[in-house]
Amino acid sequence: MTPPPARADAPPPIGFGRALLFWLKLGFISFGGPAGQIAIMHSELVERRRWISEKRFLHALNYCMVLPGPEAQQLATYLGWLMHRSWGGIAAGLLFVLPSLVLLIGLSWVYVVFGQQPLVAAVFYGIKPAVTAIVLQAGWRLAGRALHSRALVGIAAAAFVAMAVLHLPFVLVLALAALAGHMGARRWPAAFQGRAAHAASATALGDNPAPAAWIDDHSPPPAHARFSRGRLLRVLGVCLALWAAGMGTAIAIGGLEGTLARMGWFFTKAALMTFGGAYAVLPYVYQAAVEHYHWLSGPQMIDGLALGETTPGPLIMVVAFVGFLGGWNQLVLGPDLPFLGGALAAVAVSFFTFLPSFLFILAGGPLVESTRGHLGLAGPMTAITAAVVGVLAQLALFFAGHVLWPDGRGFDGWAAALMVLAAFALIRLKWGVMPVLALSAVAGLGIRMLG
Numbered sequence: 001m002t003p004p005p006a007r008a009d010a011p012p013p014i015g016f017g018r019a020l021l022f023w024l025k026l027g028f029i030s031f032g033g034p035a036g037q038i039a040i041m042h043s044e045l046v047e048r049r050r051w052i053s054e055k056r057f058l059h060a061l062n063y064c065m066v067l068p069g070p071e072a073q074q075l076a077t078y079l080g081w082l083m084h085r086s087w088g089g090i091a092a093g094l095l096f097v098l099p100s101l102v103l104l105i106g107l108s109w110v111y112v113v114f115g116q117q118p119l120v121a122a123v124f125y126g127i128k129p130a131v132t133a134i135v136l137q138a139g140w141r142l143a144g145r146a147l148h149s150r151a152l153v154g155i156a157a158a159a160f161v162a163m164a165v166l167h168l169p170f171v172l173v174l175a176l177a178a179l180a181g182h183m184g185a186r187r188w189p190a191a192f193q194g195r196a197a198h199a200a201s202a203t204a205l206g207d208n209p210a211p212a213a214w215i216d217d218h219s220p221p222p223a224h225a226r227f228s229r230g231r232l233l234r235v236l237g238v239c240l241a242l243w244a245a246g247m248g249t250a251i252a253i254g255g256l257e258g259t260l261a262r263m264g265w266f267f268t269k270a271a272l273m274t275f276g277g278a279y280a281v282l283p284y285v286y287q288a289a290v291e292h293y294h295w296l297s298g299p300q301m302i303d304g305l306a307l308g309e310t311t312p313g314p315l316i317m318v319v320a321f322v323g324f325l326g327g328w329n330q331l332v333l334g335p336d337l338p339f340l341g342g343a344l345a346a347v348a349v350s351f352f353t354f355l356p357s358f359l360f361i362l363a364g365g366p367l368v369e370s371t372r373g374h375l376g377l378a379g380p381m382t383a384i385t386a387a388v389v390g391v392l393a394q395l396a397l398f399f400a401g402h403v404l405w406p407d408g409r410g411f412d413g414w415a416a417a418l419m420v421l422a423a424f425a426l427i428r429l430k431w432g433v434m435p436v437l438a439l440s441a442v443a444g445l446g447i448r449m450l451g
Contacts, residue, residue, distance in 0.1 A: 011050050011214050016084045022049075023080060023095040030072070030096065030312045037072035037314070045079065046213070052079060053213040063368045068272050069357040070314035073097060077361045082215060082369075085224045086235075086362055093358055100313025101320050101350050105343050107307050108324035112342070115303070118448070126444015127306040128299075129415045130437050132399040133422035134309065139392035140427055142385070149191040151184055152386035159390030163283060164397060173391065174273055174384055181383025192379045227366040239359040243268070246351050253344075259330040260348055262293060263323060267352040270319075283395050285322060295326030298402050309433055316353065323349035414447050 022044070030037045038061065045051045060082070064074040073096045080092025114120050147153045155177055162168040162176070185192040224231075250260035266288050270281055282305070289295045296304070304321035311317065327345025328338050403415050422440055425431040 011212075014049075014051055014083060014214055016088060019051075019080065019084055019088060020091055020095075023076065023092045026076065027095040027097070027099040028312055030314075034070065034072040034314070038075060041072070041075060041079070050211060050213045051083065052215045053217045053219075055217045056082075056213070056215055056219075059368075063364070064361075067357075067360050067364075069354075069360065070316050073314050073354070074357050074361055077358060078365060081361055081365055082222070082225060085222075089361055089365075090358065093354070093361070097313050097317060097350065097354060100311045100317045101346065103311045104307060104317055104320040105324060105346050107311070108304075108321050108328075108342065108346065109339055111303065111307065111321075112325065112328055119445070122445045122448035123441045124303050124306065124444070125415075125448060126418060126440040126442065127437055128302050128399075128403045129419035130422040130440035131302055131306045131309065132396055132403050132419050133426055133436070134433060135392060135396040135399055136423050137426040139389055139396060142392065143389045146382070146385040146389055151188060151191040152382065155180055155383050155386040156390040156393075159387035160393045161390075163391055163394040169284075169287070173387060177383045177387035178380040181380040184383065185379025189379075192382050221366075221369045225366055225369045227370050231366070232363055235359065235363045239355060239363075243352075243355055246348070246355075250348060254332055259293075259295075259326060259332045260345060263295075263326065263345060263349050264352050266293075267319060267323075267349045268356070271353045271356040281316070282318075283391055283398070285319065286395075286398070289322050289326065293326070295322060295329060298398075299406075300325060302399055302402060306437065309437060317350070319349045319353050320346040323347075418443055 026040065026044075030040060042057060046054055046057050057079075060078045061071070061075055064071040064078060067074055073093055076096045077089045077093035081089025084091075111120075115124070143156070147156055159173050159177060162173050181192055247261065247264050250258065250264045254260045270284060270288075273281065273284065282301075286298070286301055290298050290301055301322070304318050304325070305315075307321055308315050308318035323345040324342040326342075327333075327348075328342035330345075331338060331341060332345055333341035400419070403419065404412055406412055406415070418440055422436050425436050425439075426433070
């Protein structure tokens with residue numbers, strides 16, 4: 001049952017087929033990271049098409065911003081679910097990531113087959129310093145939004161020390177930050193008061209109110225968006241069954257200790273702690289994928305992030321690159337089928353990474369619709385976001401070490417110059433990621449040709 005329009009000038013109900021075409025289009029044009037992807041959805045759905053009102057859009061965004069996982073993909077899932085029930089949400093969420101998954105599988109194959117060719121190696125030589133600058137920019141921007149009190153600056157600094165010096169696990173750092181936020185919000189509430197997603201969204205998206213929408217400010221929730229214990233249990237049961245089927249398939253192929261099963265366990269855990277965006281969870285992925293399981297090397301991780309930046313969809317899709325290289329290197333389907341093994345692993349890690357996002361939306365959406373504006377996680381979430389700033393600083397330090405001292409000894413002055421120029425272009429000149437990556441790739445070619 002579709003929600004009735006709140007005002008007479010609202011557009012007529014939107015059919016599922018028409019929405020499906022939009023979600024497919026979005027999957028191919030969703031460049032620019034979460035901010036750019038959210039801006040695209042706001043421009044298209046709120047301002048241009050008037051499918052949903054400004055307040056309903058921001059209310060959905062508020063919920064997605066406090067969840068672990070890619071907020072832009074979850075927002076698309078939420079809006080698709082609100083408009084066209086569960087299948088609408090599933091279609092919107094899947095189409096948001098499928099183009100990126102297909103592209104990354106293809107690019108990963110090109111990387112492992114031709115990555116050592118001089119031309120390709122020169123391109124990646126130029127891109128790696130830019131990737132380090134992109135991580136710096138992400139930390140800089142997040143610090144500007146998140147560190148609005150001395151207590152939060154202290155949490156960020158402590159998180160950096162915990163990761164860079166003490167080498168504490170990423171999960172423990174987040175847990176300690178959440179505990180600090182919970183306790184600090186009780187003692188010093190002003191210092192831990194989060195800047196609401198409303199304010200952040202208004203700054204990024206503009207304050208101009210949209211005209212009447214199909215799902216307007218005062219449109220009653222449709223029948224499927226009203227909380228039902230039976231519906232909640234069904235969603236939980238289906239998601240658990242899908243997870244069990246995926247894990248069972250992985251175990252059947254490679255055994256309980258096989259690569260696919262290990263990937264399933266790990267990326268399920270990673271999906272539940274990606275607070276603060278994809279950059280925040282990259283140290284956790286690095287610890288497991290590079291240091292513990294040896295699915296790929298540290299420099300390859302940087303290359304994968306570069307590929308993730310050049311494709312549409314959420315940046316967390318870099319896990320598909322990690323999965324592909326792990327499946328290729330570990331020969332999950334045998335030595336005669338390296339590509340299929342890599343592709344299967346990429347699909348598997350994407351499945352385990354995004355399944356929790358669908359669960360959060362399809363199970364939690366009705367609760368959110370019935371309790372608008374009453375999300376009470378401000379203290380812990382504000383502290384976690386502050387900790388993520390420190391984690392990003394540690395990640396940038398890790399990347400810089402591999403880029404500036406590629407062989408562990410000699411300092412690379414050309415790479416340092418490219419990193420500084422890329423950071424200046426991103427932070428000071430406010431250039432986009434794609435132009436910076438493109439120019440860095442050209443510079444890498446020029447430096448290698450001159451060398």
